[in-house]
Amino acid sequence: MFAQSEDQQVFESTSARFVESQYPAERVRALARAEAVFEAPLWREAAALGWTTLLVPESAGGGSLSGNGLADLLIVASLFGRHAAPGPLFGTNLVARALGTWGSADQQAGPLAEILAGDAVAAWGHRSACTATRSSTGVVVSGRVRSVESAADARYVLVSVDEPEGRSHVLVPLAAPGVALTPLKGVDQTRRFWDVTLDGVTLPGAAWVGAMGAAAEHDDELLDVASVLALGEMAGALHRAFAMTLDWVANRYSFGRPLNSYQEIKHRMADLRTQVEAAEAVAARAASLVGSGSGSGSGSGSGRALASAGMAHVGRHGPEAIQDCIQLHGGIGVTNDCDLHLFLRRTVLDANLYGSPAEFARRLGRLVVAQGVAG
Amino acid sequence: MSSTADVPADVPVEEFAARARAWLAENMPPADPTAGHFFFTDTSSRSDDHDLVRIDTCRRLQRLLHDGGFAGICVAPEYGGQGLTPAHQAAFNRELRGFDHPIEIQASTFIPCMAVLLEFGTEEQKLRHIPPMLKGEAIWAQLLSEPSGGSDAAGALTTATRDGDQWILNGSKIWTTGAWYSDWAMCLARTNWEVEKHRGLTVFALPLRTPGLEIHRIELLNGSVEFCQEFLTDVVVDDRDRIGDVDGGWTVMTRWLHHERTISGGSPYVTSTGRSHNAPNDGPRLAAVARELGTVDDPRALEIIGEARALTLVSDALVSSVTRKMQTGELPFHAAAMSRLFSGTSQVRKAALALELTGADGVMWEPGDDQRAGVGQSWLVRQAACIGGGTTEMARNVIAERLLGMPREARRDDGAFRDVPKGPR
Ligand SMILES: Cc1cc2nc3c(=O)[nH]c(=O)nc-3n(C[C@H](O)[C@H](O)[C@H](O)COP(=O)(O)OP(=O)(O)OC[C@H]3O[C@@H](n4cnc5c(N)ncnc54)[C@H](O)[C@@H]3O)c2cc1C
Numbered sequence: 001m002f003a004q005s006e007d008q009q010v011f012e013s014t015s016a017r018f019v020e021s022q023y024p025a026e027r028v029r030a031l032a033r034a035e036a037v038f039e040a041p042l043w044r045e046a047a048a049l050g051w052t053t054l055l056v057p058e059s060a061g062g063g064s065l066s067g068n069g070l071a072d073l074l075i076v077a078s079l080f081g082r083h084a085a086p087g088p089l090f091g092t093n094l095v096a097r098a099l100g101t102w103g104s105a106d107q108q109a110g111p112l113a114e115i116l117a118g119d120a121v122a123a124w125g126h127r128s129a130c131t132a133t134r135s136s137t138g139v140v141v142s143g144r145v146r147s148v149e150s151a152a153d154a155r156y157v158l159v160s161v162d163e164p165e166g167r168s169h170v171l172v173p174l175a176a177p178g179v180a181l182t183p184l185k186g187v188d189q190t191r192r193f194w195d196v197t198l199d200g201v202t203l204p205g206a207a208w209v210g211a212m213g214a215a216a217e218h219d220d221e222l223l224d225v226a227s228v229l230a231l232g233e234m235a236g237a238l239h240r241a242f243a244m245t246l247d248w249v250a251n252r253y254s255f256g257r258p259l260n261s262y263q264e265i266k267h268r269m270a271d272l273r274t275q276v277e278a279a280e281a282v283a284a285r286a287a288s289l290v291g292s293g294s295g296s297g298s299g300s301g302s303g304r305a306l307a308s309a310g311m312a313h314v315g316r317h318g319p320e321a322i323q324d325c326i327q328l329h330g331g332i333g334v335t336n337d338c339d340l341h342l343f344l345r346r347t348v349l350d351a352n353l354y355g356s357p358a359e360f361a362r363r364l365g366r367l368v369v370a371q372g373v374a375g
Numbered sequence: 376m377s378s379t380a381d382v383p384a385d386v387p388v389e390e391f392a393a394r395a396r397a398w399l400a401e402n403m404p405p406a407d408p409t410a411g412h413f414f415f416t417d418t419s420s421r422s423d424d425h426d427l428v429r430i431d432t433c434r435r436l437q438r439l440l441h442d443g444g445f446a447g448i449c450v451a452p453e454y455g456g457q458g459l460t461p462a463h464q465a466a467f468n469r470e471l472r473g474f475d476h477p478i479e480i481q482a483s484t485f486i487p488c489m490a491v492l493l494e495f496g497t498e499e500q501k502l503r504h505i506p507p508m509l510k511g512e513a514i515w516a517q518l519l520s521e522p523s524g525g526s527d528a529a530g531a532l533t534t535a536t537r538d539g540d541q542w543i544l545n546g547s548k549i550w551t552t553g554a555w556y557s558d559w560a561m562c563l564a565r566t567n568w569e570v571e572k573h574r575g576l577t578v579f580a581l582p583l584r585t586p587g588l589e590i591h592r593i594e595l596l597n598g599s600v601e602f603c604q605e606f607l608t609d610v611v612v613d614d615r616d617r618i619g620d621v622d623g624g625w626t627v628m629t630r631w632l633h634h635e636r637t638i639s640g641g642s643p644y645v646t647s648t649g650r651s652h653n654a655p656n657d658g659p660r661l662a663a664v665a666r667e668l669g670t671v672d673d674p675r676a677l678e679i680i681g682e683a684r685a686l687t688l689v690s691d692a693l694v695s696s697v698t699r700k701m702q703t704g705e706l707p708f709h710a711a712a713m714s715r716l717f718s719g720t721s722q723v724r725k726a727a728l729a730l731e732l733t734g735a736d737g738v739m740w741e742p743g744d745d746q747r748a749g750v751g752q753s754w755l756v757r758q759a760a761c762i763g764g765g766t767t768e769m770a771r772n773v774i775a776e777r778l779l780g781m782p783r784e785a786r787r788d789d790g791a792f793r794d795v796p797k798g799p800r
Contacts (some may be wrong), residue, residue, distance in 0.1 A: 270771035
């Protein structure tokens, strides 16, 4: 759906084959009830397909297909959405992006290399409330990081902490003494989250990622990237839910007519089709702009504006669209037997994980206001 | 003034854009950032004189574009155009940002009228009609909708009866945007009542100031009097002004309606930036309103401003993606109905957001406060965005039936048109 160049099309078809064979709907359903969803050997295979390197510059061991690695990765995100596939795709790529862009040579030779090879999984601690104090040997971090994806399977979590020079990033090994995990339950049964508490976790001075005091700005950049990935997943999930529903209304009869012969149903399908197209369009444009570092402000050339617009719009209308697909299915729609819930769960998670649609609207609103009358 | 009228057809887009940039800077006046759009935002305080001044400005700006070699970029040189590609027009439209341009005459003159002439006009018709359009000398209107119904365009009752080399037209057309200041019109009329409705229609071109044609003004909810109703009584049209075949009007209409839908974006014949910083109820305009009201830092205000801006950005992304996919053949041309639907519903939502932002200050204002008047007035008339250019219901029909292949609606109009049930007029 998002592949443009020939390279991207090859990448899309090999990635699609992998996702389809590993995560047919029966398997996703089985994983929903399983204790653990992560499978290390499978993730290594995924890394071999190129899923971990796209957001990392070549100089740091990565590389993209099209020159815009985020546009490439959008292809995988949308496949995840289409199949409601599990896997630490977001966190791993976000941390790889952070280490590849701002990490030290040691961090790139160590943790980043492990991540690129698929040996280590990582998480972005975007809901961090932590503080740090300097010690003679390094830094001591305490606090709580909420909603950390794959924390039990991950080796590293990127956390922003308040310290005397402002807000800065540290890379915390999850095996470090003082780290405790509380598992969470949630709407999406195959993407798993933990609250992470850090109680006097002692790290070496080399654990800082990026310039001191730069975490707020860097988190904002990571939020743009995360938004694009979430938009890709939502677009993929919407695409599938719509296709299922189009088929359903053609084959289900009432009063001697197929459902799709009723104008009310036709009009709702037309609205849904248009929302699917809008989601794909804004995801693609946001990926193109965020991935190439384009623009600023609230204009149509600004990556941040497009990523926020996408999250505000698709975040609000995407989950609603899938609820409408459920409505059009009737009773079967609200059961576990109908696959629609897999896409509903994935979409509503993506629409809220990084902030509600309203929060993304305010983020865009602030860009508009900051631009003043001349924007 | 430098002229580029002799650009070769294979001029690279980049070079053309650079030339356009230089030419615009030297010749085109800047856009007035406070100027409103014609129909949806302006207040009733505007007079006809004011509108006529603006229409004259449009004619002058169009002439300027023409003489500079930038009118009809995708139109063949023999008709006064530049013979270039949609990519050149798109590049020019990008360069146009920040400059005044004849936005108010793009619809209906260039789309659908010029676009339809290019597809269906005879050589003689194209040579006669297109150059004056491109020079700003002829503004065109569309005589399509009738008092008996606009959605069912093929149900037109206005009748053209042949009389030798001429046709005699009788009937009434309505909702014609700008007919009162326009020069020419494209008109759909019934030429055969004895066959199925689509097979008895013919399209004509006719001058709007002609014996037997009376134009009345209609006032919209926001006080705008752009719209007109025309009464045609024995109006004589030459057969050489017939566009397409006799009784072949529906073939023309299919493309006419398609071109009309591209007003939300994607037409190669439209000279426009496609977005206006000052567009009604878009984020920047709402931010200005909130500043005036002192609520700009309110979380709810920021949310409203952001949602409005999001709708614009998503709509832009949708329109350009659909346009590209129609060009590559990934989507059929009926897909333009998605752009039409999304831009209609999002404009309606933006009007609602604006009113939510202002509350009491949007339902009353001090005389002359155009900012706040714009909110209330554009809210009142907001459904026009889902009606004009074909309703959003019709767009949904097109998406469902043509794009998704869902069953067509049952019809009761497939016999001779004379016998088709019609409402009381
Ligand atoms: C801003 C603006 C500019 C316009 N400019 C022009 C112009 O320049 N020239 C011109 O000729 N006309 C113009 N129009 C008229 C416009 O094209 C018609 O108003 C429109 O096509 C609807 O026709 P109608 O008003 O007769 O409504 P109707 O066709 O009577 O429709 C009434 C309602 O019924 C719905 N409806 C009708 N048929 C169906 C169906 N089969 N399925 C479901 N719902 C249906 C419609 O969507 C609408 O909601 C303009 C209108 C506006 C608002």
